[in-house]
Amino acid sequence: MAERIFYIVIGSFVLGVTTGSFVLVPESAFLFFILLGFVIFLYFLFLLRHGGEWRIVLCISLLFFSFGAGLWRISFFHEASKNESVAKLFNRSVAIEGVVSGEPDRRETSLRFVVRTDFRMEGQEEVPFKATILVVTDPYQIISYGDLVRVSGLFQKPTNFDTENGRQFDYVSYLAKDGICCQFFRPEISVVASGKGNVVLSFLYDIKNMFVGSISRILSEPEGSLLSGIILGAKHGLPQTLLDAFKTAGVIHIVVLSGYNITLVAAGFSKLFSFLSRRFRFIVPLLAILGFTLMTGASATAVRASLMAALVIFAKTIGRNYDMSRALLVAGTLMILHNPAILVFDPSFQLSVLATLALIYLSPVISQKLLFIPERFGFREIVSSTVSTQIFVLPFLMWMTGQVSLIALPVNFLILVIIPMTMFFGFAAGFLGIISHTLALPVAFVSYLFLHYIVKVVEIASKIPFASVHFISPHFYAVIIAYVILVFLIWRINRSLA
Template identity: 40%
Template sequence: MEKGIALLGRNIFLLASGTFLFGVFISSFSNFSFSTAIFFVFLSALLFLYRWLKVAEAETQRIFKIIALTLLFFAVGVARYEVKDLSAPHPALLERVGERASVTGVVVEEPEHRETYELYIIRASEFDGEKILVRAELYPQFDYGDEVKFSGRLDRPGAIEEGGRIFDYAAYLAKDDIYLILSFASGELVAEGGGSPVKRALLTVKFRFIGNFERRITEPASSLLSGIILGTESSLGKDLEQTFRTTGIIHIVVLSGYNITLVASSILWLLSRLCFLSRRVSLAASALGIVLFAIMVGGAPSVVRASLMAILVLLARATGRTYHVARGLVIAACAMVLWNPKVLVFDTGFELSFLATVALIWIAPLLGEKFSRITEKFALRTIVSDTVATQLFVLPLLLYKTGLFSVVSLPVNLLVLPIVPVIMFFGFFAGLLGFLAGFLAFPFAIIAQFLLTYVLKVVEWFSSLPFAAVSLTFFPAALMWFIFALYGFMLWRIYKNKRARQAQVLLS
C-alpha cells in the first residue's frame, strides 16, 4: 500500500493522465453536468487546504495530495466532455427534419467516393456553420473547398443494424459535431476555391499522385497502392474491402501507425542526407513534413496518434532527451482526447490504434523472447511477435465492435506485412517520378505491380477458404472488459517477476 502511494506520488504525470481519461470515459456514459465537475473541484480544494494547514501526519498528507489530484483531474475530464457535449443542431434545421430541404455550404473535408453515392461534409454558413453530412448523387462531383447548394431529405442519424449488431451511428457522427444528414441529395456548384489553401494544395498533390498510380498500375492494384500510401480505403470497392476485413489485413489500407512510422522514418532519413541542413533544421523539417502528410491523408485517429508520437521522438532528439515510448503514447492519447473527448469511446479507430501500440510496447518484446527459434533475418522474428501481439490484444475489442473473428489473420499478416515497406518504396517513387517522365516511373511501377498482385492473390485465396472468418452476433461488453483485465493482470505479474529476477542478478 505504502509503495503504491509513494509510486503515485512520484509519478504525477501518470496520475493526472489516468484520472483525466477516466473522467472523460465515465462522462461518455453518464449524465454529468458542470455542477458535477465543480463539486469535485471543491472537494479537491478542501483536501489541498487540509494538507496545506498540516493538521495531519506526513503519510496522511501524501494520501490527501493523491486524492486531491485525482479528484481535480477527474473533474477536468468531466468538464472537457461537457464542453464538447454543448454542441447541438441549429433550431431552424431541426424544424425541417423529415422534409426536403436546400442547404448551401462549403465542403470542409475530402469527399468520399462510394459505389452508388458520394459523401460530403459541408459547413453551412447560413446556419452558424452547422456541419452536415451529405449523401449525394455520383454526379456532378465536387471538391474540397467548393461551395455547393445541396437539396435532399434532411434527417437525424440513428442506429444502424447489421448482422444482428447495433451501431450507434448518431454518437459516431456527433464526435465530429455532425447531427444531421442530407440524403438523396443533388448538388449545384455555387463557388470554388474555399477552405484552407494549404489543405487544398495538399489534396491536389494527393489526387495527382493517385492519377500517376492509375496511369501506370492496373486495377485493383492501383487502388490498393493508394490505400497503402495515402489511406484511400474507399477506392477499393465494397467487395474487395470486405475481403481485406475477412482476412484481418485491412489495417494496411487505412494508414495505421505502421504506415505513418515508415513515412516519418523515410522523411527523416532523406533530410538527414542533405549535408547543407543542420541537425535541428532537418528535425524541424521532418516534423513539418509529418504534419503536412497527416493533413493530406485526412487525419484519422491512427494517423494523428502516430504523427504525434513521431514528432515527440523528433523533439526528444532535438533537445537531447531520452524518448520514453510509453510516456509518448500517453501524451498522444491525452492530447487527442483533450482536443476531442468523444474519440475515447465513440471512435473505434482511435481505440484500435492505441491498443495495437500498447501491444507493440509491452507484449511484443515478451513474445520475441519466446520465439527464439524463429530467424532474425529479414526482421522475421519481429514481424511474427508484433503481429501475434497486436492480433491478440485488439481481438476482444474487434469481437465486441464487429463480431468478426478472422481465423486466417495471422498467416495472411505474416505473408503480407514483410513486403509492405517495399511496396511503399517502389509505389512512392512510381508516383513521384510520374511527375517528371513516364519512362523514369515505369521500372518502379512494374515492381510495385508485381508485389501488389502478390498481396491481392494471398488475400483472395485465404478469403475463399470456408473457415476464413467466423461471425459472432453477440459478444458482451462484460466479457471484453474481463479479457482486458486478465491481460493487464498477466502483464503485471510477468513484468513484476521479470524485475525481481533482474534485481537478483544484480545483487548476485
Template identity: 35%
Template structure:
C-alpha cells in the same frame, strides 16, 4: 501506501492524473451524460475544490486531486455536446432551411447517393430572407452525381434531421460516429441551390490536388487492381479498391495495410525499420527518414484529425524503439491519448480507429518484450523475427476489440501477416520509386512499375488464396465483459513481466 507513493513522485502524480481524466471521459461516455447534468457536475467540482483547500492529510489531498482530474474528464465530455442555441445549426433540427457553408470533404459515393460534410456559416428559412450567422457541421446526402469537391462554397436546401430519428437500424452507433466528427445533424435528400465559389483556397486542397495528380500517374503506370492497391498502400486512398479484395483483406486480417490508422502505421513503421537496418542504415538515420515518411503520409492523406492521430501513434512507436525505454514510451502514449481526448473526448468509446491505434501501440510497447523473451532462442531471420513479434503483439491486443465490434475473427491472420508484412515495405518502396521516376521520366517509371506490379500481385494473390479457405474467418460474438477480462489478463502478464525484469 499507494497514494503516498504517488504523492512522493511528481511524474507518477501527473500520470495518474491523466489516467483519472481518461477514466472520467470513459465513465461519462458509458453513462451517456449530457449538458442537462452540467449543474450537478459543477456542484461536485466546487465541493472537491473546497475539500482540497481544507484538507491537511497528504494522502487525502492526492485522492481529492485525482477525483478532480476525473470530474474534469466528465466535464470535458459533457461540454463536447454543442449547446442548443440560435447560433448553432443543431438548434434548427426539424426545420426546412437554406444553409450556406463550405464543403470540408470530397464527395464520397455510398449506394445511390453522395455523402459530403458541410461546415455551415449562415442560415435562412426562405429564399428572400436574410442570412443569420451560425456555426456547426452537418452531413449532406446528395444526388450521386455530379461529384462535389472539398472547398466548394455552396447554398443547400434541406430538412435538418437528428440522425437518430431516421436511421432506426443502428441508431446509437451511427449517431455516435457523427458526433465524434462534430456532426449533430444530417441533411437527407439535400439539394445544392448554387455554388457561390468554384473553390475555396486551403493548403488541404493543394494536397488533395497533388493526390489526384499522383492517382492519375499511378493509374497510367499500373493496371487494376494493382493501381488501386498501391494508392491505398501509399496514402490510404481506398475509393476504387474492389469490394471483393476488401472482403479478402478483411477475412485475412490485413486490412490495416491500406487503412489510415495507428494500427496500420505502427506495423509499417516496424517493417521500415527492419528494412532500413537490413540495408545498413543506422537507427538514428532510419528514425529521421521514417519520420519524414510519416509526415509526408499525413499531408498526402489530407491531414484530417484521424490521419494526424494515426501519424502520432506511429511517431510514438518510432520514438519508443529509438529510446528503448518502455516506461517513457508508455507515459508519452498516455499523455498523447489524454491530449487527443482533450480536443475530442468522444473518440474514446465511439472511434474504433482510435481504439485500435491505441491498443496496437500499447501492444508494441508492452507486449513485444514478452514475446521477445519467448522467442529469444530463435535467430533474427533477416529481420523477420522483429516483424513477427510486432505483428503478433498488435494482433493479440486488438483481436478482442475486433471480435466485439465486427463479430469476426480471422483464423489465417497470423499466417497472412507473416507472408505479407515482410514485403509491404518493399512494395511501398518500389511503388514510390515507380511514381517518382514516372513523374520525372515516364519510360523509366514504367520499368520500375514491372517490379512493383510483381510484389503487389504477390500480396493480392496471398490474400485472395487464404481468404478462399473454408475456415479463413469465423463469425463470433464476444460480450464486453469477456473482452474486458481478456485485457485484464494481458495487464496481469505485463505486470508479472515487469516485476521479473526488475529482479
C-alpha cells in the same frame, strides 16, 4: 510521489470523460467534484503548513478535481450536440449554402462529404444557421475540398443502426465527435464557387490527387487502387468483393487509414533502416510518417495515427518502455483534451492506442520467444509486431465487428514482410509517374509484382473454408476482463524476464 500524482491526474481525468460519455451529468455534478477537490486541496495546504499526513490528502484532492474536470470537458461535447436551431428543421425541406470542409469520400454507390454553413436560404433571404452537415449523394458528382456548394433537400437527423453481429452502432455519437449532427441524403447540389478552403489543405489535397492520378495511369486495377489504399488510405477504387476478401483474411487494416495500419508500417520502416545509427534510425521512419500524414491531407485520423506510430519508433530507438508509457499517456490525454468524444466514440483512436501499447509492451516479449526466427530483413520484428498487435486488438475487434479471421496471423506475416518494399517502390513509381510515364514504368513493374502478390494471397486465403468466423459480439464487460488478463500476463512475463 510525482509519478503517483501524474497517474492519478491523468487516470481520473480519463475516467471523468468516460463516465460523462455514457451518463449525462448535470452541471452541478462536475462543479461538485471540482469544488470538493479544491476544498480538500485547501486542507492539504493547512496540513502542509502545520504538519500532518498531507500526501494522501493531496492525492484525493487531485483525484476529485481531475474527475470533475473530465466531466466538465465532455459536457461541452454534449452541449454542442444539442443544437436547437438544427433540431427544429429535421424532416423539412431545407436549402443551405456552405463550404466543403474535408476531402470527399467516394465509394462504389455514394459520395460523402461534409459541408460547414453559416446560413440557410428562405427564398432569397439568408437566415443565420450555423451547422456542420454530412451530405450523401450519387458517386458521379464532382465535388472537391473548398467548393462553395448550394444544397437543398430533406433535412434529416442521423440515426443509430444495428450491425450484423447484433450490436447497435452509435452512429449519432460517431458523427457528433466531428461536430456533425444532421445530414442530407441525395439532395440537389450545385457548385457555386471553388477555392474557398484552407490554402495549405488545398495544396496537400492537390498533391494527393496528383499522386493518386499518377498511380492510376501507371498501374492497372485492382493493384493501382490497392497501392493508393496502402500509401494514402484511399481505398475507394477497390471493388467491394476484394474489400470483403481483405476483411475475411484479417488484413483490412492495410488499406484503411488507421493507427493499426500506420503503426505496423512504421515498425517495418524502423527495422528496415536498423543498420543506421540510432539518430537516423529514428529520423528516417519519422520522415516517412510525416510524409504519409501530409500526403493524406493531415486529417485528424492521420495525425493521431502518425503520433502514435512516432511514439513507437521513439520507444524502440531509446529502448525505454517505461518512459514511453508516460509519453503515450500524455499524448493520448492531450488528444482527448482537444476532442473528448474520441475516447468512447472513435474506433480509429481506440485501435491506435491498442496497437501502440502492443508494440511497446507485448512485441518485445514475443520477440524474446521467437529467437528461432532470423533477424535478417526484419523478419523477427515483423512477426513479433504482427502477433502482438493481432493478440492485443483481438478482444476489441471481436466486440466491435463480431468477426474473427482464423487465418489472420499467417496472412499478415505473408503480406507485411513486403509492405515496406511495396510502399517504397510504389511511392517511387507514383512520384516518377508525375514527371514521366515512361520513366516510371520499370519501377511500377516492380511495384506491380508486390501488389499482385498481395492480391493473390488475399484472394486465395479468403477462400479457405472457415477462414473467418462470425458470431454475436461478446458483452463489453467480457472485453474488459480479457484486457485485465492480458495486462496481467504481460506484467508477469516481463517480471520473469527481468
